Amino acid sequence: MKLTTRDKYHLHSRAEFFSNHQGLVKQDDLDKAVDAIFKAQNSTDLNMDLPKWNPDKNKKLSQKQKQELRKTWRKQVQELNYKWFQQMLCENHGLVEKMTLFWHGHFACNTKNNPYTTIELNNILRTNALGNFRDLLYGVSKSSAMIAYLHLRQNKKGKPNEDFARELCELFTLGRDVDYTEKDVTEIARAFTGWTTDAYGKHVVNPRQHDSGEKLIFGKSGNFSGEDVLEMILANPNCAKLIAQKVYRYFVAEKLNEQHVNELSNALFSSNYDITVMMKYLFKAEWFYQAQGKIVKSPIEFLVGIGKAFDLKFPDQKSHKRIQKYLGQVLFEPPNVAGWPGGRKWIDASRFALRLRLGSLVLNKGYIMDELSPELDAQISKKTKRKDLKFFEEVDWDAFWKRNKEASIFDLLIRNENPNLKSTYNSNDTKTIIRLLSTPDFQLT
Amino acid sequence: MNRRNFIKKAGLITAGGLLVPSFLRAGAFSSQLLNSKKRLVVIQLSGGNDGLNAVVPYGLDAYYNNRSAIGIPAADLLKIDDKFGFHPQLKAFHDLEKRGLLSIINSVGYPNPNRSHFRSMDIWHTGSDANKYLQTGWIGRYLDNNCEQAHAGIQLGGSLSLAMKGNDLSGIALTNPKAFYDSIHSDFFDNLKSPASENEELNFLYKTFNDTKNSAEYIFDQYRLKANPTEYKGRLGQQLKQIATLIKSDIQTPVFYTELGGFDTHVNQLNSQVRLFEELNNGVESFIADLEKDDLLKETTVVVFSEFGRRLKENASRGTDHGAANVMFVIDSGLTRTAMTYNQIDLDDLEKGDPRYKVDFRSVYQELLQKTLNVDAKAVLNQEFKDLGLFG
Numbered sequence: 148m149k150l151t152t153r154d155k156y157h158l159h160s161r162a163e164f165f166s167n168h169q170g171l172v173k174q175d176d177l178d179k180a181v182d183a184i185f186k187a188q189n190s191t192d193l194n195m196d197l198p199k200w201n202p203d204k205n206k207k208l209s210q211k212q213k214q215e216l217r218k219t220w221r222k223q224v225q226e227l228n229y230k231w232f233q234q235m236l237c238e239n240h241g242l243v244e245k246m247t248l249f250w251h252g253h254f255a256c257n258t259k260n261n262p263y264t265t266i267e268l269n270n271i272l273r274t275n276a277l278g279n280f281r282d283l284l285y286g287v288s289k290s291s292a293m294i295a296y297l298h299l300r301q302n303k304k305g306k307p308n309e310d311f312a313r314e315l316c317e318l319f320t321l322g323r324d325v326d327y328t329e330k331d332v333t334e335i336a337r338a339f340t341g342w343t344t345d346a347y348g349k350h351v352v353n354p355r356q357h358d359s360g361e362k363l364i365f366g367k368s369g370n371f372s373g374e375d376v377l378e379m380i381l382a383n384p385n386c387a388k389l390i391a392q393k394v395y396r397y398f399v400a401e402k403l404n405e406q407h408v409n410e411l412s413n414a415l416f417s418s419n420y421d422i423t424v425m426m427k428y429l430f431k432a433e434w435f436y437q438a439q440g441k442i443v444k445s446p447i448e449f450l451v452g453i454g455k456a457f458d459l460k461f462p463d464q465k466s467h468k469r470i471q472k473y474l475g476q477v478l479f480e481p482p483n484v485a486g487w488p489g490g491r492k493w494i495d496a497s498r499f500a501l502r503l504r505l506g507s508l509v510l511n512k513g514y515i516m517d518e519l520s521p522e523l524d525a526q527i528s529k530k531t532k533r534k535d536l537k538f539f540e541e542v543d544w545d546a547f548w549k550r551n552k553e554a555s556i557f558d559l560l561i562r563n564e565n566p567n568l569k570s571t572y573n574s575n576d577t578k579t580i581i582r583l584l585s586t587p588d589f590q591l592t
Numbered sequence: 593m594n595r596r597n598f599i600k601k602a603g604l605i606t607a608g609g610l611l612v613p614s615f616l617r618a619g620a621f622s623s624q625l626l627n628s629k630k631r632l633v634v635i636q637l638s639g640g641n642d643g644l645n646a647v648v649p650y651g652l653d654a655y656y657n658n659r660s661a662i663g664i665p666a667a668d669l670l671k672i673d674d675k676f677g678f679h680p681q682l683k684a685f686h687d688l689e690k691r692g693l694l695s696i697i698n699s700v701g702y703p704n705p706n707r708s709h710f711r712s713m714d715i716w717h718t719g720s721d722a723n724k725y726l727q728t729g730w731i732g733r734y735l736d737n738n739c740e741q742a743h744a745g746i747q748l749g750g751s752l753s754l755a756m757k758g759n760d761l762s763g764i765a766l767t768n769p770k771a772f773y774d775s776i777h778s779d780f781f782d783n784l785k786s787p788a789s790e791n792e793e794l795n796f797l798y799k800t801f802n803d804t805k806n807s808a809e810y811i812f813d814q815y816r817l818k819a820n821p822t823e824y825k826g827r828l829g830q831q832l833k834q835i836a837t838l839i840k841s842d843i844q845t846p847v848f849y850t851e852l853g854g855f856d857t858h859v860n861q862l863n864s865q866v867r868l869f870e871e872l873n874n875g876v877e878s879f880i881a882d883l884e885k886d887d888l889l890k891e892t893t894v895v896v897f898s899e900f901g902r903r904l905k906e907n908a909s910r911g912t913d914h915g916a917a918n919v920m921f922v923i924d925s926g927l928t929r930t931a932m933t934y935n936q937i938d939l940d941d942l943e944k945g946d947p948r949y950k951v952d953f954r955s956v957y958q959e960l961l962q963k964t965l966n967v968d969a970k971a972v973l974n975q976e977f978k979d980l981g982l983f984g
């Protein structure tokens with residue numbers, strides 16, 4: 148299959164948030180183009196200068212010092228949020244970062260209070276983002292972030308806590324009530340008893356808390372460990388199927404196509420869980436190109452998309468986090484272990500109104516074409532005067548037009564078909580850009 | 593014609609008749625349009641309100657034994673009976689209680705309480721069990737089952753609470769009806785035409801776009817029907833004033849939602865609580881008086897909740913840490929006398945240092961759904977809970 152220019156915009160948008168015309172993959176052959184994008188990817192770990200983890204010192208802190216420390220930590224996580232977002236904007240990092248974001252929603256864990264576990268988990272997700280799902284699952288299950296979040300530390304011999312066992316089956320691998328029972332959850336919890344971390348966050352199994360008795364799991368009895376359970380789950384093709392379904396909804400279309408999901412699921416399972424094999428299969432499938440403009444952008448996709456298009460700097464950390472909050476997706480703060488529901492759930496009346504205005508707010512002080520009413524102007528300027536709400540950015544338009552001199556602005560920005568809109572807004576100028584950013588169509592990718 | 597079709601048609605009439613002033617529209621609020629007996633106004637106290645210092649069990653030794661620094665002296669309290677008294681700032685609540693318009697429901701919570709703000713608020717918003725995760729709120733599911741338009745649920749404030757999110761229909765959050773109207777009405781937006789498309793996501797967006805425009809216009813039209821000269825104090829007061837103004841316009845909105853934050857009183861609680869309760873008290877006092885002026889209290893139920901209460905024992909910073917069961921308030925003109933029987937607390941029956949819950953919060957939701965909103969509660973809550981008999 149030969150890619151058209153619109154196909155290329157689509158491929159880049161889905162795979163790495165956005166590409167300007169200049170950055171489009173040069174190859175027209177589908178297979179070659181996809182391989183080229185994968186080959187160009189770089190990956191950079193998330194990092195920041197933190198004092199070396201010192202559990203002995205932290206223990207000795209006074210109540211007040213502990214409070215101060217917690218405050219510092221929360222600030223540091225906010226900084227990490229910002230750093231991660233900046234990484235998403237980097238050229239040739241898009242696919243790795245988008246996959247990392249996908250796994251962040253899948254292995255959802257709220258780490259807003261701890262920069263150490265934030266970095267730990269985020270890098271596990273990134274390192275394995277396009278690697279092997281088995282490694283990813285092991286890495287997450289043994290991370291101090293997840294061990295704390297799903298109460299594995301409280302899961303002790305004789306007093307099992309089922310939180311991790313339940314979410315492992317329901318959300319991370321098999322799917323709700325697929326091939327497991329309540330009884331399995333109870334028994335799986337026993338297999339994971341004793342899983343904890345040492346004072347330095349390293350995973351250990353505490354032999355005194357581990358229940359080494361016989362368990363009956365998935366119809367088999369044995370003296371199963373936690374790792375045995377992970378292997379039993381991975382041996383079930385329905386685990387690959389759940390991942391395929393979620394990947395499909397995230398990268399292809401909101402509405403599942405059973406046949407296409409099975410193809411993805413087979414690619415993952417038969418490659419022994421090689422995520423790259425599945426993702427290349429997806430981007431090389433002709434049906435992927437039939438699904439243009441069929442996904443509602445997540446807030447992060449929306450923001451990274453305009454960031455990459457207009458080379459935005461998002462200079463103010465606090466405002467940036469606030470936009471994420473208003474739009475309903477704050478990095479490191481998924482609503483619960485089920486992650487962000489996504490799709491149409493991103494849109495409610497209030498957020499929609501903001502999303503429709505956001506492009507004009509960032510690029511043009513709120514103006515789309517007409518004058519603002521005094522009330523709206525007051526509300527916008529009241530908000531934008533606030534230190535924590537600096538939206539507006541000066542765009543280097545010359546540079547923008549240089550990046551996109553051969554592009555049709557409509558094709559560059561709008562992923563779905565809408566002939567009427569296209570005929571109304573078909574000129575290549577900044578006014579058209581502001582207007583297209585303010586359409587319902589621009590919410591789609 | 594079945595009810596849903598009727599509502600659809602009626603909805604169209606409303607959309608077409610937006611310019612008809614409300615006094616020309618037939619019937620009072622309790623028109624069958626929304627099938628609701630009354631409007632529900634939810635006030636969320638975010639951060640974990642210390643119920644033990646709001647309705648103080650001064651008759652119990654355990655209270656003063658555990659709160660030597662922040663216990664409120666009996667002499668300062670507004671007495672309810674020989675065991676309980678209100679925090680001195682909660683004068684309006686005290687008056688409402690004396691007039692039989694307030695129900696104090698104490699020890700409200702749920703099994704296996706979660707002490708994270710975040711998680712516990714989710715549980716209260718969705719009405720789920722502590723070990724389940726739901727993506728929709730309890731009011732959202734009410735909207736799904738019973739309403740057609742987003743303005744059926746209006747939240748005053750920046751972002752929409754999970755409580756107000758349904759699968760098919762969610763409420764609207766706004767800070768100012770005029771600015772909200774302007775944000776989505778302009779020549780540009782008015783000229784955007786829905787495309788004839790087979791792309792379901794695109795169609796969903798344009799439908800939501802048009803619905804939002806209609807709702808924004810409707811809310812703003814209602815809001816400016818009649819000026820409301822009543823003075824309200826404080827930020828919560830300003831939000832309640834906007835709600836009262838909309839209620840007076842006979843807006844077809846069965847649920848309003850608003851929030852007051854700052855209740856996470858780990859440090860120097862006494863000072864911050866005075867400030868918080870003053871704001872809550874002033875807001876509620878003006879709101880109730882304003883509604884009574886137009887005889888609208890009989891069509892309104894107010895409920896006040898928080899995601900959890902606080903620990904019985906004070907901490908070392910003259911504050912309190914996250915707890916579990918807590919007090920809830922329901923204000924309504926149709927409460928039974930038995931409503932007070934729910935003001936009970938047992939400070940000797942503790943679970944990890946907190947008074948154990950006696951009333952499931954969903955029992956209260958169940959009554960609000962049945963008695964205020966007049967719908968099948970089980971369709972919203974998916975379970976049945978103990979009947980409290982709050983309403984006559």
